[in-house]
Amino acid sequence: MEKMPKWADVILIPAISILLAAIISGLVLLATGKDPLNALAIMFDGAVGSSRAWGYTLYYATNFIFTGLAVAVAFHARMFNIGGEGQALLGGVGVAVACLYIPWPHWTLALLGAIVLSGIFGAFWAAIPAFLQAKRGSHIVITTIMFNFIAYSLINHLLVNVMKPAGVMEPATASFPEAAHLPNFHDILGLVGIDFAMDAPANIAFFVALLACWFLWALIWRTRIGYQIRQFGESESAARYAGVSPTKIIMISMILSGMFAGMMSINNVMGEAERLVLNSAEGAGFIGIAVALMGRNHPVGIVLAAILFGFLYQGGTQLSIQAQIPKEMVVVIQSLVILFTGALDHMVRSPVERIFLALRRKEA
Amino acid sequence: MTTPAIELKGISKAFGPVQANKDINIRVMPGTIHGIIGENGAGKSTLMSILYGFYKADAGEIFINGNKTEIPDSQHAIAAGIGMVFQHFKLVENFTVLENIVLGAEDGPMLTSSLRKARAQLKQLAEDYGLNVDPDAIIENIGVGQQQRVEILKALYRKAEILILDEPTGVLTPAEADQLFRILERLKDEGKTVILITHKLREIMEITDEVSVMRRGTMVGHVATAKTSPAELAEMMVGRKVLLEVDKAPAKPGRTILEVKNLSVTDKWGVKRLKEVSLTIRAGEILGIAGVAGNGQSELLEVLGGYQKATGEVILNGEAIDLTGLHSDGQTRRSRGIAHVPEDRQAEGLIMNFTAWENMVLGYHNDPKYQKNALFMDNAAIRKDTEEKMARFDVRPPLPELTAKSFSGGNQQKIVVAREIERNPDLLLVGQPTRGVDIGAIEFIHKQIVALRDAGKAILLVSVELDEIMSLSDRIAVMFDGRIMGERDPEKTSVQELGLLMAGISGEAA
Structure with missing residues (x-):
């Protein structure tokens, strides 16, 4: 028997968590002498108040959808992939290679090429820790964290010594050619007559992210391999009994995970920066963990959670610009949301469960 | 009239929506052995956990020797003279017997004086009750029967007057169980009170003075053991008449299906299992494997089921089976016609968070009839298939969308048995088919196994329940320490003879 209805699990509990986080954030702002209601207004205005604001929010959300999917697919096999950041960085290399070294005739082909290469590069970066886990028993959490650092160093080396154009001081690649520029929301929505801000970074990668969500859903809940991944994740002993190979599942789930993380760079590297710079992922790989956790590893939940975090990111940036609230304070607010929706989930969950049980007993 | 050693009045306890104990009344007289019998999930263990302070009752009162007593935790229970021997021993494996007994009951910060005192008392207790254990032996080096004695000694060392034993014979050979019963009788003669929780009718009849029967959280009745019969108790437990014997015709063995030759398994620590x-x-025919748990039966099932590497030869239907290579997995085994009802349905046979229909394809997800096309599985077909199987095996409630954990133990097992038997395998491996299953479902599952045998299939049955082995098997092999000690005809052997084999004493020597 379920302890409470599904809607409570999916909607009510995150809503209460966010509310609690908002209240505590408000108290913190009050303590520093700022007006929390004014801050809230600035955040809303900055994140969803205009098409330009939306453009930023959805741009960030796109990053988080990819990294959230990455964490989720691994987590269905009970693999905790902390390496989304490094895999996204490597995906960036894949995008740069696709865009700089192949002369694409049209952006659609460039996009396809970039998707494939970023996916392969990210998957490769996840496959090494996965292999070590499957064959040597090295813990995936430890190895994926270490691979983040290796990725930073590797990209540093590549940008400084290999991919940097001659005569430039900055460790970055050259800008991608015109044929590899992706249409942004201004271009796309302009086709159907909607006027969207020109300078907002949200681009077609958002729709690729939505497609990736559908792909994850179909894979996990409709295919044999998804069934085996869930089996292995729920009960390794039952999977062994059923004849499912642990090595195969660990490798496949981590490769898919790295692929999703790597594909994030079609948004930030190809769609926004249009060149590869140092630290292109900007921590999105880690936010993906919170997004997957809050979205309950389900694509719909991940999209909603990613938009929430996009809102916090963009709203928070506006907050530091407009209300002279230090950037650290914005990080505090974002962390509180992660703390309440992720780590303190149980604190909200068990009282709510008890209320539902009490209600049910009264009905019975 | 003497005051009861323990009296519980109106005890109720709910876990969420489940009412585990409902208005329970029980009186246990001092100096008696009192049995509490009931199916798994009847609420016996919950009741005793309340008495021992692990759970707090929602309502009700506890009287010890006539005095109303609050027992908020196990410290209070020990102080009130209650000792508990759990089904799964709570011993530190790499401590000595003496250290385990003193643990938690030390006199002060220095251990030596406590140990010296305990050693003297242990000697006394051993003399008084016939509980001989070497105080300096390390726990992991002594047998389960000895370990159980340590648990009893632990309770007695803490001055327990009332001893509760939860399913104490589950891990013992018949001979060890006999020894335990002699000890319990000694305890009774010395004036201690013993509460014995069990689901085995034979034990109740053999040793108890009085018996209380529980069913679905309620107390159904109390009877003097001398005035009742196993059939009556079974009826009280289940709520209807039950067939205690398996009804089966003599076997008509045909061609050889399975041949196992010199099969050996070495675990990762290098121990030969x-x-x-x-x-x-x-x-x-049904070949029953008797033996105390942990003597290699699990490994035998795992090897045949395809998830344990082994050396030796296994020949199925005249063709050798790959034991170590690429085709040594469970998928290949299934395609060769081996089905497997595993020993532990919660860890292996089912995925508790999966729905019934998802569990119905566990191990069979590659079957073409469950595929919609090359990419996707046909979930609708699986649901329909599950519905039909649930109906044929009388799984209640017959709802494919329920998660496995929401079914009772018996119905969970029926889902597993349905999945495996409906494959119509040439060889069915069955491990502990009725562990934690209620009597009604036991009857049903036994019938299904016999029906499969009569359909001309081979069945390998592993069970620690000797009664089950005796009544189902056409031949019985006894395992001890990874070896087959011998084969017996169930018609011509006895529990005593099998018990000796289970303890590693071969027929010729006995």
Whole structure:
């Protein structure tokens, strides 16, 4: 028997968590002498108040959808992939290679090429820790964290010594050619007559992210391999009994995970920066963990959670610009949301469960 | 009239929506052995956990020797003179017997004086009750029967007057169980009160003075053991008449289905778990493997089921099976016609968070009839298939969308048995088919196994319940320490003879 209805699990509990986080954030702002209601207004205005604001929010959300999917697919096999950041960085290399070294005739082909290469590069970066886990028993959490650092160093080396154009001081690649520029929301929505801000970074990668969500859903809940991944994740002993190979599942789930993380760079590297710079992922790989956790590893939940975090990111940036609230304070607010929706989930969950049980007993 | 040693009045306890104990009343007289019997999930363990302070009752009162007593935790229970021997021992494996007994009951910060005092008392207790254990032996080096004595000694060392034993014979050979019963009788003669929780009718009849029967969280009745019969108790437990004997015709064995030759398994620590096991099973017969848990039966099932590497030879239907290579997995085994009802349905046979229909394809997800096309599985077909199987095996409630954990133990097992038997396998491996299953479902599952045998299939049955082995098997092989000690005809053997084999004493020597 379920302890409470599904809607409570999916909607009510995150809503209460966010509310609690908002209240505590408000108290913190009050303590520093700022007006929390004014801050809230600035955040809303900055994140969803205009098409330009939306453009930023959805741009960030796109990053988080990819990294959230990455964490989720691994987590269905009970693999905790902390390496989304490094895999996204490597995906960036894949995008740069696709865009700089192949002369694409049209952006659609460039996009396809970039998707494939970023996916392969990210998957490769996840496959090494996965292999070590499957064959040597090295813990995936430890190895994926270490691979983040290796990725930073590797990209540093590549940008400084290999991919940097001659005569430039900055460790970055050259800008991608015109044929590899992706249409942004201004271009796309302009086709159907909607006027969207020109300078907002949200681009077609958002729709690729939505497609990736559908792909994850179909894979996990409709295919044999998804069934085996869930089996292995729920009960390794039952999977062994059923004849499912642990090595195969660990490798496949981590490769898919790295692929999703790597594909994030079609948004930030190809769609926004249009060149590869140092630290292109900007921590999105880690936010993906919170997004997957809050979205309950389900694509719909991940999209909603990613938009929430996009809102916090963009709203928070506006907050530091407009209300002279230090950037650290914005990080505090974002962390509180992660703390309440992720780590303190149980604190909200068990009282709510008890209320539902009490209600049910009264009905019975 | 004497005051009861323990009296519980109106005890109720709910876990969420589940009412585990409902208005329970029980009186246990001092100096008696009192049995509490009931199916799994009847609420016996919950009741005793309340008495021992692990759970707090929602309502009700506890009287110890006539005094109303609050027992908020196990410290209070010990102070009130209650000792508990759990089904799964709570011993520190790499401590000595003496250290385990003193643990938690030390006199002060220095251990030496406590140990010295305990050693003297232990000697006394051993003399008083016939509980001989070497105080300096390390726990992991002594047998389970000895470990159980340590648990009893622990309770007595803490001055327990009332001893509760939860399913104490589950891990014992018949001979060890007999010894335990002699000890319990000694305890009773010395004036201690013993509460014995069990689901085995034979034990109740053999040793108790009075028996209380529980069913679905309620107390159904109390009877003097001398005035009742196993049939009456079974009826009280289940709520209807039950057939205690399996109804089956003599076997008509046909051609050889399974041949196992010199099968050996070495675990990752280098310990040999299976030692040169050889056996054959023919079509239309049930080979029962008797033995105390942990003597290689699990490894035998795992090897045949395809998730344990082994050396030796396994021949199915005249063709050798790959034991170590690429085709040594469970998927290949299934395609060769081996089905497997695993020993532990919660860890292996089912995924508790999966729905019934998802569990119905566990191990069979590659079957073409469950595929919609090359990419996707046909979930609708699986649901329909599950519905039909649930109906044929009387799984209640017959709802494919329920998660496995929401079914009772018996219905969970029926889902597993339905999945495996409906494959119509040539060889069915069955491990502990009725562990934690209620009597009604036991009857049903036994019937299904016999029906499969009569359909000309080979069945390998592993069970720690000797009664089950005796009544279902056409031949019985006894395992001890990874070896087959011998084979017996169930018609011509006795519990005593099998018990000796289970303890490693071969027939010729006995």
